[in-house]
Amino acid sequence: MAPYIVIVEDDHLQEGPLKEYLSDAIADADIETLCTEQEFRQRLPALRERVPDLVVLDVMLRWTFPTPDALPPPQDVVAGGYYRAGLRCARLLADDPKLGAVPVVLYTILERSDLERDGETLPENSIYVGKNAELDVLSRKVRTLLQTRTR
Amino acid sequence: MTSLAPRSSLRAPSRWWHQLALVALNPEGPGALGDLTRVLGQAAGAEAAVLWEAQPGGCTPALMLSRWLDGPVPPDSGCPVPPDPVTDHAFQIRSLALPADLSGDPATLFGLPVAAALPVDYVDGAAGALTLLGADELSAGAFDVAAELVEILPELRATLRERQTLALVQACNTILHDADVEAPEQPLHRERLRAHLEHVCHLVAQRLECTDVAIFLQDTPAAGDRYPLFARCGQPGQECPSSRESTSAAEGAPPRAQVDGALMELPLRSGNQVWGLIRCTRAGGSSLHFTNSDLPLLHPVAAAVAQYWRSWLHRRTISAENDSWRQLAAGISDLNRLLARELRGNAAWDPRREQRVCEAALRIVQDVVPESTWLVVSRTERTSSSAGRLVPVSSVGAGQQASPAGPGAALAEQVFHTRRQSWVTDPDELARVGAGPDAGWLLCTPVGVGDRVYGVLQATGPTGELPANSAQACEIVADQLGLYRHLQQAQLVLQTSMRSQAETMEDLKHQLASPLRTATDRTDLVLRSGRFDTRAEAQLKAVRGLCRKASRVALSAGVFAALSRGKQPTAKTELIGVDDLMRLLIAGADDAQVLSNPMLGILFDVDRDAVRRLGRRLVDVDTSFLQQCLGNVLDNAGKYGYPNTRVRIGATVIGGQLAIEVTSTGIPLDAKDAARCLQRNWRGELARNTTGEGSGIGLWIVDHLIRSMNGTVQLCPAADTTTVRLVLPLA
Numbered sequence: 001m002a003p004y005i006v007i008v009e010d011d012h013l014q015e016g017p018l019k020e021y022l023s024d025a026i027a028d029a030d031i032e033t034l035c036t037e038q039e040f041r042q043r044l045p046a047l048r049e050r051v052p053d054l055v056v057l058d059v060m061l062r063w064t065f066p067t068p069d070a071l072p073p074p075q076d077v078v079a080g081g082y083y084r085a086g087l088r089c090a091r092l093l094a095d096d097p098k099l100g101a102v103p104v105v106l107y108t109i110l111e112r113s114d115l116e117r118d119g120e121t122l123p124e125n126s127i128y129v130g131k132n133a134e135l136d137v138l139s140r141k142v143r144t145l146l147q148t149r150t151r
Numbered sequence: 152m153t154s155l156a157p158r159s160s161l162r163a164p165s166r167w168w169h170q171l172a173l174v175a176l177n178p179e180g181p182g183a184l185g186d187l188t189r190v191l192g193q194a195a196g197a198e199a200a201v202l203w204e205a206q207p208g209g210c211t212p213a214l215m216l217s218r219w220l221d222g223p224v225p226p227d228s229g230c231p232v233p234p235d236p237v238t239d240h241a242f243q244i245r246s247l248a249l250p251a252d253l254s255g256d257p258a259t260l261f262g263l264p265v266a267a268a269l270p271v272d273y274v275d276g277a278a279g280a281l282t283l284l285g286a287d288e289l290s291a292g293a294f295d296v297a298a299e300l301v302e303i304l305p306e307l308r309a310t311l312r313e314r315q316t317l318a319l320v321q322a323c324n325t326i327l328h329d330a331d332v333e334a335p336e337q338p339l340h341r342e343r344l345r346a347h348l349e350h351v352c353h354l355v356a357q358r359l360e361c362t363d364v365a366i367f368l369q370d371t372p373a374a375g376d377r378y379p380l381f382a383r384c385g386q387p388g389q390e391c392p393s394s395r396e397s398t399s400a401a402e403g404a405p406p407r408a409q410v411d412g413a414l415m416e417l418p419l420r421s422g423n424q425v426w427g428l429i430r431c432t433r434a435g436g437s438s439l440h441f442t443n444s445d446l447p448l449l450h451p452v453a454a455a456v457a458q459y460w461r462s463w464l465h466r467r468t469i470s471a472e473n474d475s476w477r478q479l480a481a482g483i484s485d486l487n488r489l490l491a492r493e494l495r496g497n498a499a500w501d502p503r504r505e506q507r508v509c510e511a512a513l514r515i516v517q518d519v520v521p522e523s524t525w526l527v528v529s530r531t532e533r534t535s536s537s538a539g540r541l542v543p544v545s546s547v548g549a550g551q552q553a554s555p556a557g558p559g560a561a562l563a564e565q566v567f568h569t570r571r572q573s574w575v576t577d578p579d580e581l582a583r584v585g586a587g588p589d590a591g592w593l594l595c596t597p598v599g600v601g602d603r604v605y606g607v608l609q610a611t612g613p614t615g616e617l618p619a620n621s622a623q624a625c626e627i628v629a630d631q632l633g634l635y636r637h638l639q640q641a642q643l644v645l646q647t648s649m650r651s652q653a654e655t656m657e658d659l660k661h662q663l664a665s666p667l668r669t670a671t672d673r674t675d676l677v678l679r680s681g682r683f684d685t686r687a688e689a690q691l692k693a694v695r696g697l698c699r700k701a702s703r704v705a706l707s708a709g710v711f712a713a714l715s716r717g718k719q720p721t722a723k724t725e726l727i728g729v730d731d732l733m734r735l736l737i738a739g740a741d742d743a744q745v746l747s748n749p750m751l752g753i754l755f756d757v758d759r760d761a762v763r764r765l766g767r768r769l770v771d772v773d774t775s776f777l778q779q780c781l782g783n784v785l786d787n788a789g790k791y792g793y794p795n796t797r798v799r800i801g802a803t804v805i806g807g808q809l810a811i812e813v814t815s816t817g818i819p820l821d822a823k824d825a826a827r828c829l830q831r832n833w834r835g836e837l838a839r840n841t842t843g844e845g846s847g848i849g850l851w852i853v854d855h856l857i858r859s860m861n862g863t864v865q866l867c868p869a870a871d872t873t874t875v876r877l878v879l880p881l882a
Contacts, residue, residue, distance in 0.1 A: 012748040012749065012750065013693055013697065013746070035748075035750075037843075060844070061843075062842045062843050062844050063840070063841060063842060063843045064841060064842070065748075065751060065794065065842070066791055066792065066793055066817050066818045066841050066842065067793055067794060068793060068871065070841055072840055073840055073841075073843075077840075077843075078840055081843060082842070082843025082844050085843065
């Protein structure tokens with residue numbers, strides 16, 4: 001069965017090549033891309049219906065694109081800010097009864113030590129891959145996670 | 152009370168009744184016991200009269216209560232005058248006694264022959280006698296009158312005493328009320344209070360016919376049984392017990408009520424506490440005596456004085472505490488101003504500055520705790536062999552020569568390690584910790600913040616107990632010093648870190664900007680020279696745009712680093728014309744377009760006609776700076792712009808200056824926030840909440856770069872459209 005992968009990346013210049021690369025690396029993969037944290041949250045009910053095999057999450061993630069009728073973000077987003085939005089999304093997945101087992105790749109330009117500053121730990125379901133590494137590293141990790149999940 | 156109206160069966164003329172009643176019941180104020188004695192003597196036709204009372208259980212009327220002589224009063228011998236035999240006889244037989252009843256020499260008193268004596272039974276159960284004196288023999292009618300009037304004497308005396316008591320209490324209360332009115336907010340000045348209490352003494356002396364009245368009061372129960380003289384009224388030069396500077400109770404017992412002939416005293420008690428005593432003396436030659444019946448007259452006065460004294464001490468304590476806290480607050484404010492000034496400069500450790508700060512802190516403690524005679528601030532100094540030792544930084548007061556390490560170095564060391572304030576008042580313990588020979592107390596307070604201790608504040612003074620507020624005052628001042636040291640160290644770390652960061656960022660900028668610049672130029676060359684399919688061309692343009700953006704970011708990092716160090720950017724200007732400006736604007740717009748998410752459909756458009764209309768005008772700019780500024784402004788337009796809107800880039804001449812205008816439609820900017828957009832790290836709430844990204848330094852950098860080219864940045868919001876204008880002087 002074709003693996004279902006969700007990419008959450010707000011930079012269109014990175015999202016395009018990333019999707020293209022993973023499509024080449026994972027045969028038949030069904031890849032969906034989301035651009036903002038708001039879009040991710042709105043998509044959660046649908047993800048519960050069709051549970052992804054893997055989620056690739058950027059960490060520094062904008063809440064939404066400006067529109068005249070944009071709603072204000074929820075309090076946890078206002079308090080937590082933009083710099084750790086991806087971690088919030090990963091925790092939403094980890095805490096969700098239906099999505100808690102979905103593996104998450106935190107794909108970010110930040111260092112792992114930045115994410116674990118002030119004693120924070122990464123959500124249990126997630127692994128870290130730096131954006132400064134070659135895309136090969138990401139595809140290998142993704143493939144391994146998908147194989148583990150299939151077993 | 153017995154009716155004093157004369158009855159028809161009585162033989163005494165009504166004028167004597169009237170005079171007696173007038174003495175006891177005069178509405179203008181009660182008379183004295185001597186007045187009653189006078190009326191009795193006059194009614195009997197005597198030349199003198201004396202009123203006596205026996206001591207409780209006594210068999211003779213030994214106490215002379217009052218006397219009256221019709222004529223000049225002979226000088227008093229100053230010695231107790233015993234009753235004559237006739238009076239003594241009347242007292243024994245409880246009936247009229249005449250000299251003829253006794254054999255022997257005629258009895259005399261004050262040089263006058265005794266004419267007769269009558270027994271008197273006082274209302275309080277005491278027994279006494281009235282002696283009538285005169286050279287001439289008294290008539291039988293006179294005896295009858297005297298005997299009749301003596302019957303009413305006990306009630307009259309009791310009435311008189313009650314009225315005297317009431318009048319005395321009222322007068323005393325009036326004096327104390329006046330004292331209250333004189334200083335309703337603050338406690339009355341001690342000397343003024345002394346004057347009021349001397350007035351009370353005068354009043355008591357007048358009512359009780361004393362020669363001397365003294366009030367002894369102590370300020371604190373800790374003074375033990377010593378009661379210093381506070382107020383007195385007496386005849387100057389008279390030697391009497393109450394003229395001494397202080398008095399103390401016998402054998403450590405508190406003062407008690409006592410009547411001893413010519414002396415009467417009462418403790419000044421309020422609640423369970425005895426604050427002092429009031430002592431009345433009939434000394435200096437008076438032969439009159441106090442009796443127990445005089446005590447009730449003094450009781451309410453003593454109670455009122457004691458109550459007032461306690462209240463005055465309480466108000467004085469509160470006032471002193473308030474003054475002390477006010478002084479401390481003012482001192483801390485001054486100290487904080489000094490600390491702020493000192494912290495404004497270089498954070499590097501400076502011993503002279505530290506000494507200035509510590510001296511200012513010690514002066515505050517000295518002002519607030521005037522009992523402190525020696526104050527020292529010590530700081531920790533690391534040594535190679537130990538964790539640190541205390542070294543005095545600054546001291547105030549005497550004692551430096553006695554012990555250079557400050558008072559109680561051993562206790563200071565202990566406080567430094569336990570990080571808890573501690574004090575000693577026990578003499579042996581003071582000696583053990585090395586507090587100095589004159590120390591009555593020693594207080595050591597850690598100077599620190601949280602678990603960090605930077606030193607110890609040592610304070611000592613000669614008094615036997617720790618002064619009120621001293622622990623709190625020292626704690627507050629030590630906390631301020633600790634906070635200062637903490638801030639100073641944090642500032643030092645921050646300055647070091649910021650300098651290091653700034654240098655690193657400058658270095659990174661050089662390392663980043665150069666290869667990116669090269670990559671941009673090479674991509675540009677490839678794009679100009681080669682032919683590619685649309686997809687490859689788009690990819691290459693994206694690469695070029697990313698390289699330019701990276702160059703801008705690198706340049707921003709460098710400018711940010713320079714500005715953070717207080718260094719303004721320096722423009723390397725050159726004259727450019729319309730063509731160069733057009734190319735610069737188009738390149739900026741192209742990059743912004745490439746970097747903008749195509750899904751949003753934001754169009755970056757250069758108004759070429761408007762630019763061409765500038766004609767042959769030249770502008771003196773640093774092109775690198777201008778590219779940077781335009782890039783930052785277009786970044787914002789793309790970041791905060793609404794989907795499917797147009798970002799218009801144009802140029803115009805306003806007031807003889809070139810204005811490059813970028814107009815976009817997106818998240819509205821409040822007009823009142825326009826100026827704040829140029830502040831470092833400021834971001835509008837809507838912008839911050841909607842997208843989240845950015846740190847608010849883009850326009851701040853633009854502002855500095857434009858100003859380095861003698862230009863200005865203007866923000867003109869209108870509803871959801873914002874125009875950013877980069878105004879530059881034309882050549």
